Amino acid sequence: MYKEYSKYLKEKYGEKVYKLPISLKETNCPNRDGNVGFGGCTYCGDEGVGFENLSANLSVKEQLLKNKEHITKKYKAKKFIAYFQSYSNTYIPIDLFKKYVNDAVIDDIVDISISTRPDCISKEYLDILKDIKTKHNIDITIELGLQTANYKTLNKINRGHTLAEYIQAVNLINSYNFNVCTHIILNLPWDTIEDTIETAKIISVLNTDFVKLHALYIEKNTILAKQYLNNEFTMLPVEDYIEKSITFLEYLSPNIAIQRIIGRAPEEYTLFSNWGMSWWKIKEMIEEKMHNENRFQGRLFNYSSHKALKKFD
Numbered sequence: 001m002y003k004e005y006s007k008y009l010k011e012k013y014g015e016k017v018y019k020l021p022i023s024l025k026e027t028n029c030p031n032r033d034g035n036v037g038f039g040g041c042t043y044c045g046d047e048g049v050g051f052e053n054l055s056a057n058l059s060v061k062e063q064l065l066k067n068k069e070h071i072t073k074k075y076k077a078k079k080f081i082a083y084f085q086s087y088s089n090t091y092i093p094i095d096l097f098k099k100y101v102n103d104a105v106i107d108d109i110v111d112i113s114i115s116t117r118p119d120c121i122s123k124e125y126l127d128i129l130k131d132i133k134t135k136h137n138i139d140i141t142i143e144l145g146l147q148t149a150n151y152k153t154l155n156k157i158n159r160g161h162t163l164a165e166y167i168q169a170v171n172l173i174n175s176y177n178f179n180v181c182t183h184i185i186l187n188l189p190w191d192t193i194e195d196t197i198e199t200a201k202i203i204s205v206l207n208t209d210f211v212k213l214h215a216l217y218i219e220k221n222t223i224l225a226k227q228y229l230n231n232e233f234t235m236l237p238v239e240d241y242i243e244k245s246i247t248f249l250e251y252l253s254p255n256i257a258i259q260r261i262i263g264r265a266p267e268e269y270t271l272f273s274n275w276g277m278s279w280w281k282i283k284e285m286i287e288e289k290m291h292n293e294n295r296f297q298g299r300l301f302n303y304s305s306h307k308a309l310k311k312f313d
Contacts, residue, residue, distance in 0.1 A: 001249075001287060001290045001291065001295075001296045001297065002249050002258050002261075002290075002296065002297035003254060003255070003256065003257045003258060003297060004257065004258060005210060005257045005258055005259040005260075007257075008257040013079050013110055015078060015079060016075070016077065016079075017077075017079045017080065017081060017110060017111075018071050018075065018077045018079075018080050018081070019080070019081045019083045019113070020063070020064050020067040020068055020071070020080050020081065020082055020083060020109075021053045021054075021063075021067065021083050021085045022053075022060055022063050022064065022082060022083060022084045022085060022100075022104065023053045023054065023055070023056035023063070023085065023086050024056055024060075024084065024086070024087075024089060024092065024100060025056035025057060026092045026093075026096060027086060027087040027088060027089055027091065027092055028087055028088070028091060029044075029087050029088050029091065029117070030088065030091055030117070030119065030120065030160065031117070031158070031159070031160035032044075036119060036160040036161070037158060037160040039158060039223060040158070041157050041158055041159055041160075042156075042157045042158050042222065042223040042224040042227065043157060043216065043217075043218065043219065043222055043223075043224040044219075044222065045219040045220070045221065045222050045269070053085060053086065054066060054067065056086075059103065060082075060100050060103040060104055061103050061104075061106060064080075064082060064104060064106055064109075065106070068080060068106075068108070078108060079108055079110050080108050080109055080110065081109070081110065081111040081112070081113050081141075082104035082106075082109050082111070082112045082113065083113045083115070084100070084101075084104075084112075084113065084114050084115055085115050086115070087115075088115075088116045088117045088120045089114050089115055089116050090114060090116040090120045090121060090122070090125045091116065091117070091120045094124055094125065094128070097125055097128060098128045101114075101128060101129065101132060102132065105132060105136050105138065109138060110138065110139060111138060111139040111140070111141055111179075112129070112132065112138055112139075112140055112141070113140075113141040113142075113143060113181070114129070114140070114141070114142050114143065115143040115145075116142065116143070116144065116145075117144070117145060117160075117161065118144050118145075118146065118161055118165040118166040118168070118169040118170075119160065119161045119165045119169070121142070121144075121168075121169040121172055121173065123172070126172065126173065126176050126178070129176070129178065130176055130178075133178075139178075139179065140176075140178040140179065141178065141179040141180070141181055141209070141210070142169075142173050142178055142179070142180055142181070143180075143181040143182075143183065143212070144166060144169060144170070144180065144181070144182055144183065145159075145183045146163075146166045146182050146183060146184060146199075146203075147159065147183065147184060147185045147188065148184065148185065148188055148191055148195060148199055149163050149195060149198050149199040149202050150188075150190070150191050150195040150198075150199075151163050152190070153188050153190045153191055153195070156190055157188070157224075158223070163202070166182075167202075167206065170182075170206045170207075170208065171206070174206075174207060179209040179210065180206075180207075180208045180209050180210070181208070181209065181210035181211065181212060181259060182203050182210070182211050182212070183211075183214060184199060184203075184211060184212070184213055184214065184248070185214045185215070185216050186213055186214070186215065186241055186244045186245055186248060187215050187216050187235070187236045187240060187241045187244065188216055189216075189233040189234060189235065189236060190233070193243075193244060193247060196244045196247055196248050197247060197248075197251050199248070200247075200248045200249075200250075200251035200252045201251055201303060203252065203253075203256070204251070204252055204253035204256065204301065205305075208256055209256065209257065210256065210257050210258070210259045211252065211256055211257075211258055211259065212258075212259045212260045212263075213245060213248070213258065213260055213261050213262060213263075214260070214262065214263040215241050215262050215263065215274055215282070216235070217263070217265045217270050217272060217273040217274065218235075218270055218271045218272040218273070219265065219269055219270050219271075220269060220270060220271055225271050228271060228272065229271070235272060237275075238274075238275040238277065238282065238285075241262075241282070242282070242285055242286050242289055243289075245261060245262070245286050246286060246289060246290055246293075246295050249290075249295075249296070249297040249298075250295055250296070250297065250298070250299040250300040250301075251300045251301060251303075252297055252298065252301065253298060253301055254297050254298030254301060256297075258297070261283050261286060262274065262279050262282050262283055262286075263279065264278075264279040
Protein backbone atom coordinates (compact mmCIF):
# COMPACT_ATOMS: atom_id res chain seq x y z
CA MET A 1 0.00 0.00 0.00
CA TYR A 2 2.84 2.38 0.81
CA LYS A 3 6.61 2.23 1.04
CA GLU A 4 7.50 1.72 4.69
CA TYR A 5 10.75 3.18 5.99
CA SER A 6 11.50 0.16 8.17
CA LYS A 7 11.43 -2.10 5.11
CA TYR A 8 13.55 0.39 3.16
CA LEU A 9 16.21 0.30 5.89
CA LYS A 10 16.18 -3.49 6.06
CA GLU A 11 16.64 -3.74 2.30
CA LYS A 12 19.43 -1.15 2.30
CA TYR A 13 21.39 -2.36 5.32
CA GLY A 14 20.44 -6.03 5.37
CA GLU A 15 18.78 -5.93 8.79
CA LYS A 16 16.57 -3.80 11.01
CA VAL A 17 18.00 -0.40 11.93
CA TYR A 18 17.11 1.61 15.04
CA LYS A 19 17.22 5.35 15.70
CA LEU A 20 19.13 6.66 18.72
CA PRO A 21 17.81 10.15 19.63
CA ILE A 22 20.21 12.90 20.70
CA SER A 23 19.38 16.16 22.49
CA LEU A 24 21.70 19.17 22.53
CA LYS A 25 21.39 21.77 25.27
CA GLU A 26 22.65 24.50 22.94
CA THR A 27 19.96 24.03 20.33
CA ASN A 28 17.26 26.63 20.01
CA CYS A 29 15.17 28.02 17.19
CA PRO A 30 15.55 31.28 15.22
CA ASN A 31 11.77 31.58 15.38
CA ARG A 32 11.92 31.68 19.18
CA ASP A 33 14.92 33.87 19.98
CA GLY A 34 14.04 36.83 17.75
CA ASN A 35 16.36 36.08 14.83
CA VAL A 36 13.41 35.50 12.48
CA GLY A 37 10.58 35.72 15.00
CA PHE A 38 9.41 35.34 18.58
CA GLY A 39 7.33 32.73 20.32
CA GLY A 40 8.06 29.91 17.88
CA CYS A 41 5.44 27.97 15.95
CA THR A 42 2.06 28.25 17.60
CA TYR A 43 2.00 24.50 18.32
CA CYS A 44 5.54 24.24 19.68
CA GLY A 45 6.04 23.79 23.42
CA ASP A 46 9.09 24.15 25.63
CA GLU A 47 10.09 20.53 25.06
CA GLY A 48 10.45 21.00 21.32
CA VAL A 49 10.18 17.34 20.37
CA GLY A 50 11.61 14.21 21.87
CA PHE A 51 9.65 13.73 25.09
CA GLU A 52 11.44 10.46 25.74
CA ASN A 53 14.98 11.64 25.05
CA LEU A 54 17.81 11.38 27.54
CA SER A 55 19.02 14.55 29.24
CA ALA A 56 20.87 17.03 27.05
CA ASN A 57 23.34 17.39 29.92
CA LEU A 58 24.81 14.05 28.86
CA SER A 59 27.39 14.14 26.09
CA VAL A 60 26.49 12.99 22.59
CA LYS A 61 28.47 9.78 23.06
CA GLU A 62 26.92 9.10 26.45
CA GLN A 63 23.41 9.45 25.04
CA LEU A 64 24.22 7.22 22.09
CA LEU A 65 25.92 4.53 24.16
CA LYS A 66 23.15 4.42 26.77
CA ASN A 67 20.41 4.19 24.16
CA LYS A 68 22.43 1.73 22.10
CA GLU A 69 22.95 -0.55 25.10
CA HIS A 70 19.24 -0.52 25.92
CA ILE A 71 18.06 -1.22 22.38
CA THR A 72 20.74 -3.85 21.77
CA LYS A 73 19.60 -5.80 24.84
CA LYS A 74 15.92 -5.43 24.02
CA TYR A 75 15.96 -6.07 20.26
CA LYS A 76 19.38 -7.62 19.55
CA ALA A 77 20.03 -4.61 17.32
CA LYS A 78 23.31 -4.24 15.44
CA LYS A 79 22.89 -1.12 13.29
CA PHE A 80 21.77 2.35 14.30
CA ILE A 81 21.00 5.91 13.17
CA ALA A 82 22.29 8.79 15.29
CA TYR A 83 19.33 11.18 15.34
CA PHE A 84 19.86 14.82 16.37
CA GLN A 85 16.21 15.43 17.12
CA SER A 86 15.05 18.42 19.17
CA TYR A 87 14.71 21.94 17.76
CA SER A 88 17.03 23.15 14.95
CA ASN A 89 20.32 21.30 15.10
CA THR A 90 22.08 23.40 12.47
CA TYR A 91 21.24 26.49 14.51
CA ILE A 92 24.26 26.25 16.80
CA PRO A 93 27.82 27.63 16.41
CA ILE A 94 29.56 25.79 13.62
CA ASP A 95 32.48 24.62 15.81
CA LEU A 96 30.04 22.96 18.22
CA PHE A 97 28.11 21.43 15.33
CA LYS A 98 31.31 19.93 13.95
CA LYS A 99 32.25 18.50 17.35
CA TYR A 100 28.84 17.00 18.03
CA VAL A 101 28.36 15.28 14.68
CA ASN A 102 31.89 13.88 14.85
CA ASP A 103 31.13 12.60 18.35
CA ALA A 104 28.19 10.71 16.85
CA VAL A 105 30.53 8.58 14.75
CA ILE A 106 30.64 5.47 16.92
CA ASP A 107 30.57 1.78 16.10
CA ASP A 108 27.49 0.50 14.27
CA ILE A 109 26.20 3.95 13.25
CA VAL A 110 25.16 3.74 9.58
CA ASP A 111 23.43 7.12 9.25
CA ILE A 112 23.50 10.51 10.96
CA SER A 113 20.12 12.26 10.82
CA ILE A 114 19.93 16.00 11.51
CA SER A 115 16.58 17.62 12.32
CA THR A 116 16.37 21.32 11.46
CA ARG A 117 14.45 24.09 9.68
CA PRO A 118 14.58 25.04 5.98
CA ASP A 119 15.95 28.47 6.86
CA CYS A 120 18.83 26.93 8.86
CA ILE A 121 20.60 25.22 5.96
CA SER A 122 23.93 26.52 4.65
CA LYS A 123 26.92 25.15 2.75
CA GLU A 124 29.23 25.54 5.77
CA TYR A 125 27.25 23.03 7.84
CA LEU A 126 26.66 20.71 4.90
CA ASP A 127 30.40 20.70 4.11
CA ILE A 128 31.07 19.30 7.60
CA LEU A 129 28.55 16.54 7.02
CA LYS A 130 30.02 15.79 3.59
CA ASP A 131 33.46 15.36 5.15
CA ILE A 132 32.05 12.90 7.71
CA LYS A 133 30.19 10.97 5.01
CA THR A 134 33.35 10.67 2.92
CA LYS A 135 35.73 9.76 5.76
CA HIS A 136 33.50 7.29 7.58
CA ASN A 137 31.20 5.99 4.81
CA ILE A 138 28.15 7.05 6.81
CA ASP A 139 24.90 8.16 5.22
CA ILE A 140 23.55 11.63 6.00
CA THR A 141 19.89 12.56 6.30
CA ILE A 142 18.54 16.08 6.82
CA GLU A 143 15.05 16.27 8.31
CA LEU A 144 13.16 19.45 7.43
CA GLY A 145 9.95 20.67 9.00
CA LEU A 146 7.76 22.01 6.21
CA GLN A 147 4.32 21.07 7.67
CA THR A 148 2.38 22.33 4.63
CA ALA A 149 2.92 23.90 1.23
CA ASN A 150 0.21 26.47 1.99
CA TYR A 151 2.12 29.67 2.74
CA LYS A 152 -0.98 31.25 4.28
CA THR A 153 -1.21 28.42 6.81
CA LEU A 154 2.53 28.68 7.47
CA ASN A 155 1.90 32.29 8.39
CA LYS A 156 -1.03 31.37 10.65
CA ILE A 157 1.09 28.91 12.63
CA ASN A 158 3.99 31.39 12.74
CA ARG A 159 6.50 29.10 11.07
CA GLY A 160 8.80 32.02 10.26
CA HIS A 161 9.45 30.75 6.73
CA THR A 162 7.46 30.01 3.61
CA LEU A 163 7.56 27.36 0.90
CA ALA A 164 10.40 29.14 -0.92
CA GLU A 165 12.92 28.50 1.85
CA TYR A 166 12.02 24.82 1.86
CA ILE A 167 12.53 24.51 -1.91
CA GLN A 168 15.88 26.28 -1.70
CA ALA A 169 17.02 24.08 1.20
CA VAL A 170 16.06 20.82 -0.54
CA ASN A 171 17.83 21.85 -3.74
CA LEU A 172 20.99 22.64 -1.77
CA ILE A 173 20.88 19.40 0.22
CA ASN A 174 20.28 17.40 -2.97
CA SER A 175 23.44 18.91 -4.47
CA TYR A 176 25.37 17.12 -1.69
CA ASN A 177 23.61 13.80 -2.36
CA PHE A 178 22.30 13.63 1.20
CA ASN A 179 18.90 12.19 2.03
CA VAL A 180 16.02 14.55 2.75
CA CYS A 181 13.13 13.76 5.09
CA THR A 182 10.19 16.18 5.09
CA HIS A 183 7.79 16.55 8.03
CA ILE A 184 4.15 17.27 7.21
CA ILE A 185 1.14 17.97 9.45
CA LEU A 186 -1.91 16.75 7.54
CA ASN A 187 -4.78 18.04 9.66
CA LEU A 188 -3.95 21.71 9.99
CA PRO A 189 -7.43 23.30 10.30
CA TRP A 190 -6.78 25.89 7.58
CA ASP A 191 -5.66 23.43 4.88
CA THR A 192 -7.94 21.98 2.24
CA ILE A 193 -7.59 18.68 0.42
CA GLU A 194 -6.15 20.69 -2.48
CA ASP A 195 -3.36 21.86 -0.16
CA THR A 196 -2.72 18.24 0.78
CA ILE A 197 -2.39 17.26 -2.87
CA GLU A 198 -0.12 20.17 -3.75
CA THR A 199 2.12 19.42 -0.77
CA ALA A 200 2.53 15.81 -1.94
CA LYS A 201 3.29 16.94 -5.48
CA ILE A 202 5.91 19.51 -4.44
CA ILE A 203 7.67 17.01 -2.18
CA SER A 204 7.68 14.48 -5.00
CA VAL A 205 9.05 16.70 -7.76
CA LEU A 206 11.84 17.86 -5.44
CA ASN A 207 12.95 14.23 -5.06
CA THR A 208 12.54 14.06 -1.30
CA ASP A 209 13.66 10.65 -0.01
CA PHE A 210 11.49 10.26 3.09
CA VAL A 211 8.34 11.74 4.62
CA LYS A 212 7.08 11.89 8.19
CA LEU A 213 3.36 12.48 8.53
CA HIS A 214 1.92 13.95 11.71
CA ALA A 215 -1.53 14.69 13.05
CA LEU A 216 -1.69 18.05 14.76
CA TYR A 217 -1.73 17.73 18.53
CA ILE A 218 -2.30 20.60 20.92
CA GLU A 219 0.33 20.85 23.60
CA LYS A 220 -0.58 22.61 26.83
CA ASN A 221 0.69 26.14 27.44
CA THR A 222 1.23 26.95 23.78
CA ILE A 223 -0.22 29.70 21.60
CA LEU A 224 -2.22 27.05 19.77
CA ALA A 225 -3.63 25.78 23.07
CA LYS A 226 -4.88 29.28 23.89
CA GLN A 227 -6.49 29.59 20.45
CA TYR A 228 -8.06 26.15 20.84
CA LEU A 229 -9.56 27.00 24.23
CA ASN A 230 -10.88 30.27 22.78
CA ASN A 231 -12.61 28.32 19.97
CA GLU A 232 -10.63 30.19 17.31
CA PHE A 233 -10.50 27.06 15.15
CA THR A 234 -12.02 23.61 15.02
CA MET A 235 -10.08 20.38 14.90
CA LEU A 236 -10.94 18.18 11.93
CA PRO A 237 -12.48 14.77 12.66
CA VAL A 238 -10.28 11.68 12.49
CA GLU A 239 -12.02 10.61 9.27
CA ASP A 240 -10.61 13.72 7.59
CA TYR A 241 -7.08 12.88 8.72
CA ILE A 242 -7.47 9.36 7.37
CA GLU A 243 -8.76 10.61 4.00
CA LYS A 244 -6.05 13.28 3.76
CA SER A 245 -3.36 10.72 4.59
CA ILE A 246 -4.53 8.38 1.85
CA THR A 247 -4.92 11.17 -0.71
CA PHE A 248 -1.47 12.47 0.16
CA LEU A 249 0.02 9.01 -0.38
CA GLU A 250 -1.82 8.56 -3.68
CA TYR A 251 -0.23 11.69 -5.12
CA LEU A 252 3.17 11.01 -3.58
CA SER A 253 5.97 9.46 -5.61
CA PRO A 254 6.12 5.70 -4.97
CA ASN A 255 9.89 6.05 -4.48
CA ILE A 256 9.51 8.05 -1.24
CA ALA A 257 9.68 5.99 1.96
CA ILE A 258 7.21 6.83 4.72
CA GLN A 259 9.00 7.13 8.05
CA ARG A 260 5.79 7.72 9.97
CA ILE A 261 2.13 7.84 9.02
CA ILE A 262 0.99 9.43 12.28
CA GLY A 263 2.83 10.74 15.34
CA ARG A 264 2.05 10.63 19.03
CA ALA A 265 2.42 12.77 22.14
CA PRO A 266 2.08 11.95 25.85
CA GLU A 267 -1.45 12.60 27.12
CA GLU A 268 -0.23 14.56 30.14
CA TYR A 269 1.33 17.19 27.84
CA THR A 270 -1.65 17.77 25.58
CA LEU A 271 -5.17 19.13 25.36
CA PHE A 272 -5.79 17.20 22.16
CA SER A 273 -3.88 14.30 20.65
CA ASN A 274 -4.99 11.80 18.01
CA TRP A 275 -8.69 12.10 18.88
CA GLY A 276 -8.11 10.20 22.11
CA MET A 277 -7.03 7.12 20.15
CA SER A 278 -3.76 5.22 20.02
CA TRP A 279 -1.54 6.04 17.05
CA TRP A 280 -1.44 2.40 15.95
CA LYS A 281 -5.26 2.26 15.82
CA ILE A 282 -5.36 5.22 13.43
CA LYS A 283 -2.57 3.61 11.40
CA GLU A 284 -4.68 0.45 11.14
CA MET A 285 -7.71 2.50 10.06
CA ILE A 286 -5.68 4.16 7.30
CA GLU A 287 -4.32 0.84 6.05
CA GLU A 288 -7.71 -0.86 6.20
CA LYS A 289 -9.37 1.92 4.17
CA MET A 290 -6.55 1.79 1.60
CA HIS A 291 -6.93 -1.96 1.28
CA ASN A 292 -10.72 -1.91 1.03
CA GLU A 293 -10.75 0.86 -1.57
CA ASN A 294 -7.73 -0.40 -3.54
CA ARG A 295 -5.80 2.83 -2.99
CA PHE A 296 -2.02 2.93 -2.75
CA GLN A 297 0.99 5.22 -2.72
CA GLY A 298 1.70 6.68 -6.15
CA ARG A 299 -1.69 5.73 -7.65
CA LEU A 300 -2.17 9.33 -8.83
CA PHE A 301 1.50 10.10 -9.40
CA ASN A 302 0.82 10.95 -13.04
CA TYR A 303 1.91 14.56 -13.19
CA SER A 304 5.09 15.94 -14.72
CA SER A 305 6.47 19.09 -16.30
CA HIS A 306 5.74 17.70 -19.79
CA LYS A 307 2.27 16.36 -19.03
CA ALA A 308 0.65 18.61 -21.65
CA LEU A 309 2.98 17.28 -24.36
CA LYS A 310 2.16 13.59 -23.95
CA LYS A 311 0.01 13.48 -27.08
CA PHE A 312 3.16 14.19 -29.12
CA ASP A 313 5.14 11.33 -27.54
